[in-house]
Amino acid sequence: MKYSITAFLLVFAMHFATAQETWTLEKCIEYALEHNLTVKQTELNLRTAEQNELQSKGNRLPSLNASGGYIFNTGRSIDPFTNQFTTSTIQSGNFGISSSMTLFNGLQNYHSVQRSHLEAMAAKFDLDAVKNDISINVALGYLNILLASEALKNAEEQLSLSTDQVKRIQALVDAGSLPSGDLYDINAQLAVDEQNLVNAENQLDLANLNMGILLELDDPAAFKASKVDFKMPDGKLLRMDPENIFQAAVNNQPSLQAASIRILSSEKSLSIAKGGLSPRLTVNLSANSGFSDGRQEVTQNQLIGFDTIFTAQGDYITSPIFQPTFRTTPYGDQLTDNLSRTASINLTIPIFNGWANKTNINRAEIGVLSARYSYEQTENNLRQSIYQAHTDAKAALKRYNASLRAVDARREAFDYAVIRFDQGIINSFDYNNAKTGLIQAESDLLQAKYDYIFKLRVLEFYYNSSLNY
Numbered sequence: 159m160k161y162s163i164t165a166f167l168l169v170f171a172m173h174f175a176t177a178q179e180t181w182t183l184e185k186c187i188e189y190a191l192e193h194n195l196t197v198k199q200t201e202l203n204l205r206t207a208e209q210n211e212l213q214s215k216g217n218r219l220p221s222l223n224a225s226g227g228y229i230f231n232t233g234r235s236i237d238p239f240t241n242q243f244t245t246s247t248i249q250s251g252n253f254g255i256s257s258s259m260t261l262f263n264g265l266q267n268y269h270s271v272q273r274s275h276l277e278a279m280a281a282k283f284d285l286d287a288v289k290n291d292i293s294i295n296v297a298l299g300y301l302n303i304l305l306a307s308e309a310l311k312n313a314e315e316q317l318s319l320s321t322d323q324v325k326r327i328q329a330l331v332d333a334g335s336l337p338s339g340d341l342y343d344i345n346a347q348l349a350v351d352e353q354n355l356v357n358a359e360n361q362l363d364l365a366n367l368n369m370g371i372l373l374e375l376d377d378p379a380a381f382k383a384s385k386v387d388f389k390m391p392d393g394k395l396l397r398m399d400p401e402n403i404f405q406a407a408v409n410n411q412p413s414l415q416a417a418s419i420r421i422l423s424s425e426k427s428l429s430i431a432k433g434g435l436s437p438r439l440t441v442n443l444s445a446n447s448g449f450s451d452g453r454q455e456v457t458q459n460q461l462i463g464f465d466t467i468f469t470a471q472g473d474y475i476t477s478p479i480f481q482p483t484f485r486t487t488p489y490g491d492q493l494t495d496n497l498s499r500t501a502s503i504n505l506t507i508p509i510f511n512g513w514a515n516k517t518n519i520n521r522a523e524i525g526v527l528s529a530r531y532s533y534e535q536t537e538n539n540l541r542q543s544i545y546q547a548h549t550d551a552k553a554a555l556k557r558y559n560a561s562l563r564a565v566d567a568r569r570e571a572f573d574y575a576v577i578r579f580d581q582g583i584i585n586s587f588d589y590n591n592a593k594t595g596l597i598q599a600e601s602d603l604l605q606a607k608y609d610y611i612f613k614l615r616v617l618e619f620y621y622n623s624s625l626n627y
Contacts, residue, residue, distance in 0.1 A: 180384040181369075183300045190296050190373050191289050200281075200288045207281040211274040218267045220259035227252050242452075252448035253493070260440050264433025273426035276419050283416035290412065294619065298612060299369045303383040305608045306362040312600050313358040316593070317351040324348055326580065336582060343586030347593065354597075390607070391614050393555055395621060400548040403621050404541050410623035414540055417533040424529040428522035434515040438506040445499050449492040454484040540620075547617045554610035561603035568592075568599040 181189075191197055231248045260267065327344045330336040370378025395403065408414060459480040468474045487495075508515060575592035578584045 180382045182384045183297065183386070186296050186300055186369065186373060186383075187293050190292050193374055194292050195374065197285070197288055197292060200285045204278070204281040204285050207274070207278040211271070211278045214267070214270045214274040217270065218260075220257050222257045223255070225254045225256070248450060248452040250448060250450035250452070252446065254444060254446035256442065256444035258440060258442045260438065262437070262439040264436025264438070266430050266433035269426045269429040269433065273423050273430065276423040276426065280416045280419040280423065283412040283419065286412035287416065290619070290623070294616065296369075296372060297615065299365070299372050300383060301608045301612050303362070303365040303369060304386060305604055306358065306365040307383070307385065308604050309601065310355070310358040310362050312597070312604070313351070313355040316597055317348070317355050319593075320344070320348040320351045323576075327586075330580075340586040343590060347586075347590050390558075391611060391618075393551070393614060395614065395617050396548070396552050396555065400545045403548065403617065404544045406622070407540055407544060407620045408537070411540060411620065412623075414533070414536050417529070417536040421526070421529045421533055424522070424526040428519070428526055431515070431518040431522040434518060435508060437508070440504045440506075442502045442504065443500070445497065447493045447497040449487075449489045449496070451486050453487045453492060455487045457483045457485050459483075544617070544620050547613060547620060551610065551613040551617050554606065554613045558603070558606040558610045561599065561606040564599045565596075565603050568596040572596040 229248075229250045229252075231250070236243055324341070324344050327336060327341050331338055331341045366381045366383060367378055369383065370381030373381065375381060459482050461478055462481045463479045465477050465479050466474050467477055572592045572595070575584060575589050579586070579589040
């Protein structure tokens with residue numbers, strides 16, 4: 159198949175545009191929540207819990223079942239509907255309908271419905287917790303990309319600065335104002351800056367690749383983040399008592415809410431187990447009928463003659479002789495004649511069943527304790543995480559402020575070193591030391607900036623269960 163040049167260029171342009179598509183943080187989070195396999199698996203768990211809830215509600219309704227069978231007998235057998243022995247081939251059928259309903263079983267069905275509803279709620283909170291974890295991981299990966307992107311920008315600026323400096327030193331060396339050794343030192347620094355640029359590019363590519371892998375893209379290497387400049391967030395949460403943040407988190411963190419609901423669910427399981435000690439009352443209704451081709455009925459009696467019968471007293475009696483004609487009783491008539499109905503009420507009182515009810519109750523009581531311990535452990539972990547996040551965010555802010563002061567000081571020192579180096583007061587070694595100090599200070603500032611942004615956002619997430627970037 160042949161394509162025109164215009165069509166080819168159009169397809170290529172569309173492919174190139176797709177390949178260069180950039181991703182915002184919001185788009186990354188939305189995509190991850192939609193495609194992440196852990197999220198999908200947790201969604202299936204929620205759907206299963208919802209089906210269990212539906213089934214528990216259905217268990218309170220009467221059951222209704224129909225049955226039927228067709229029998230083909232040869233040889234000697236008993237006709238199930240005439241109750242006569244026969245050696246002929248018999249075809250018969252039976253049909254029935256039955257219904258059963260539990261009237262009382264120690265409220266087990268009632269508690270089962272409540273337990274399944276609670277389990278569905280807990281599964282919903284589990285899904286929310288997984289989504290929160292995915293969102294935080296995506297946000298962290300995205301911030302790593304922005305950090306690498308700014309580091310690359312700084313590396314490019316440092317390389318440009320070194321390139322300009324090489325040109326100035328070359329002119330001074332050519333003019334005889336500086337020795338050739340200074341040019342060698344500056345060229346060495348230029349080589350270092352070029353290496354730093356390559357490393358920064360590699361770090362950015364790796365950060366983008368890691369995000370593509372986290373998002374489970376078909377082509378992870380094609381991921382490119384949008385260029386965003388995050389403003390420094392307001393640190394008002396750092397002035398709050400971490401205990402107040404914890405109290406707010408108790409009401410909005412899905413992991414803790416799920417643990418709380420599972421305590422209630424375990425208590426319902428205990429009620430169900432105790433219900434096994436109660437009598438069970440059920441009602442049953444059924445209707446059955448059937449047919450057999452062995453059942454015959456007389457259609458007519460034809461008089462074919464008379465017979466004389468002698469009595470013991472010597473008298474004789476003339477008796478008519480009839481020849482009956484038979485046919486199989488119609489199926490409709492048989493179904494009506496054979497119809498039977500049954501109604502029963504059954505009461506079962508548990509007396510002894512191998513300690514099954516006792517062990518069920520004991521296991522349920524253990525389950526309640528386990529659920530409570532699990533809640534306490536989750537609560538303790540949450541409190542520790544919040545206090546740790548609060549301390550980490552405060553430390554990150556202090557590090558960021560210190561890094562700002564360090565950058566200002568290093569930049570002033572470097573600017574002064576440039577002037578002195580151009581005047582020949584200091585050598586290239588001192589100049590390179592001043593530049594290296596500035597590069598390290600700027601690198602520390604970038605790391606401190608994004609470390610503070612992330613840790614403060616995590617703290618805000620605990621406070622209001624949302625990520626605001």
